[in-house]
Amino acid sequence: MLVELAYVFFFSFTTLFVMRKVAKKIELVDKPNARKHHEGVVPLAGGISVCISVSYFLYQHIGGAPQLFVLLASLVFLTILGALDDKFDLSVKLRLALQACVAVLMMHFTDYRLVSLGNPFGFGSIDLPLIGYVMTVFAVIAAINAFNMVDGIDGLLGGLSIVTFSSLALLGVIFGDGLTTSICFIFVFAIIPYVCMNLGLLGRKRKVFMGDAGSMMIGFAVVWLLLSVSQVTEAGAHSIRPVTALWLIAIPLMDMAAIMIRRVKRGDSPFKPDREHLHHIFQKLGFSSRQTLVIIVLISTSLALVGVLGEVFSIPEPLMFYGFVLLFWLYHSALSNVYTLGKVVNNIFGVNLVVENAK
Numbered sequence: 001m002l003v004e005l006a007y008v009f010f011f012s013f014t015t016l017f018v019m020r021k022v023a024k025k026i027e028l029v030d031k032p033n034a035r036k037h038h039e040g041v042v043p044l045a046g047g048i049s050v051c052i053s054v055s056y057f058l059y060q061h062i063g064g065a066p067q068l069f070v071l072l073a074s075l076v077f078l079t080i081l082g083a084l085d086d087k088f089d090l091s092v093k094l095r096l097a098l099q100a101c102v103a104v105l106m107m108h109f110t111d112y113r114l115v116s117l118g119n120p121f122g123f124g125s126i127d128l129p130l131i132g133y134v135m136t137v138f139a140v141i142a143a144i145n146a147f148n149m150v151d152g153i154d155g156l157l158g159g160l161s162i163v164t165f166s167s168l169a170l171l172g173v174i175f176g177d178g179l180t181t182s183i184c185f186i187f188v189f190a191i192i193p194y195v196c197m198n199l200g201l202l203g204r205k206r207k208v209f210m211g212d213a214g215s216m217m218i219g220f221a222v223v224w225l226l227l228s229v230s231q232v233t234e235a236g237a238h239s240i241r242p243v244t245a246l247w248l249i250a251i252p253l254m255d256m257a258a259i260m261i262r263r264v265k266r267g268d269s270p271f272k273p274d275r276e277h278l279h280h281i282f283q284k285l286g287f288s289s290r291q292t293l294v295i296i297v298l299i300s301t302s303l304a305l306v307g308v309l310g311e312v313f314s315i316p317e318p319l320m321f322y323g324f325v326l327l328f329w330l331y332h333s334a335l336s337n338v339y340t341l342g343k344v345v346n347n348i349f350g351v352n353l354v355v356e357n358a359k
């Protein structure tokens with residue numbers, strides 16, 4: 001396994017170097033504008049490179065797990081769709097429709113779908129006979145777009161996805177799910193080289209972004225894995241409770257849900273892009289992009305650990321669910337009143353968060 005992961009790592013680095021050049025040549029690049037505050041023209045090569053690397057290594061596991069073929073085909077399709085979106089800015093309706101199609105095809109060709117929410121409210125198990133199909137489509141669209149929305153500062157999409165894949169890998173090791181562990185490690189080792197280049201650790205000139213190609217593909221891989229481990233399938237019993245999934249993707253999920261609520265409250269479309277996501281707010285408060293990255297990844301790691309520990313110690317599902325709802329309420333309230341909160345923090349701790357004219 002270690003040798004394979006070393007191969008994944010070097011393969012991914014090589015692919016990134018090659019695809020960076022190709023992306024520049026075909027002008028698949030991200031240019032700064034009013035909403036995009038990065039410096040210079042950056043190749044959108046990360047997603048395509050990670051997809052190539054992951055596909056190459058996952059393909060070698062298909063023999064023992066034929067459903068991986070459907071995963072691979074979906075990842076490749078979403079990467080192509082994302083790359084077309086990066087290049088030509090496709091309409092939201094078309095993107096959402098095609099994401100829904102991928103969800104439907106996944107349910108058709110595998111038995112991966114929501115069949116139960118477990119016992120989140122404490123009144124017994126909630127099974128999803130037919131409504132499960134519809135909810136699966138929503139969950140797939142939600143996960144894909146949640147990971148798309150966190151891709152707004154260097155390292156964040158890479159960091160948050162590594163947190164989710166690593167916690168799933170850890171659960172895979174603990175509960176003896178070798179296939180999930182292998183898939184997750186392949187993603188982690190394919191993403192690490194991207195994070196190095198994305199953060200400019202190999203020089204600013206070599207910087208790359210994931211693009212929508214990468215965020216869509218990663219969001220789908222995450223929801224696929226969460227479905228495969230949290231739902232009872234014909235192939236066997238589930239290994240984690242559905243509620244745990246919420247903790248493993250807490251930050252992307254809460255950021256998406258909270259920003260949609262705030263947009264609707266101020267009379268905007270919930271799908272209207274802006275600079276009000278969690279990472280933007282930290283920066284407006286005066287934190288640098290790197291400090292913001294470290295803070296959000298640390299929070300995300302802590303929340304994922306709550307999920308893992310909840311599984312390991314069999315903490316009752318209602319406690320895990322109401323705990324998540326409370327967390328979301330605190331998160332949403334804090335972000336809705338962030339500048340008042342900033343003033344309180346300044347007064348108590350004598351720090352200097354920027355709270356005037358920030359919005």
Ligand SMILES: CC(=O)N[C@H]1[C@@H](OP(=O)(O)OP(=O)(O)OC/C=C(\C)CC/C=C(\C)CC/C=C(/C)CC/C=C(/C)CC/C=C(/C)CC/C=C(/C)CC/C=C(\C)CC/C=C(\C)CC/C=C(\C)CC/C=C(\C)CCC=C(C)C)O[C@H](CO)[C@@H](O)[C@@H]1O
Pocket residue numbers: 035092096114117120135138139140141142143145146148149150151152153212223226227230242243245246253254256257260270271272273274275276277321324325328
């Ligand atoms: C538009 C925007 O924001 N843009 C960003 C972005 O810019 P960029 O340029 O990249 O992008 P574009 O602007 O071009 O385009 C972006 C995309 C669009 C315009 C499309 C927009 C689409 C959306 C916003 C998606 C909305 C879709 C939905 C379906 C939303 C619904 C929201 C929910 C919270 C519902 C949740 C649905 C579920 C079914 C819940 C679970 C979901 C999961 C994902 C969990 C997955 C897990 C499993 C499948 C395993 C099983 C587990 C479960 C189902 C969970 C168990 C459930 C329970 C225990 C009970 C029930 C629980 C719940 C209902 C969940 C409760 C959740 C909370 C309380 C949170 O990026 C730029 C850079 O950043 C930025 O500037 C720009 O603004």
Ligand SMILES: O=c1ccn([C@@H]2O[C@H](COP(=O)(O)O)[C@@H](O)[C@H]2O)c(=O)[nH]1
Pocket residue numbers: 030035036037038148151152153154155156198208209210211212
């Ligand atoms: O690694 C990254 C990724 C993104 N950004 C900045 O965010 C915007 C939005 O990116 P989308 O992929 O369109 O969501 C991007 O243009 C960059 O300005 C970044 O700095 N680093």
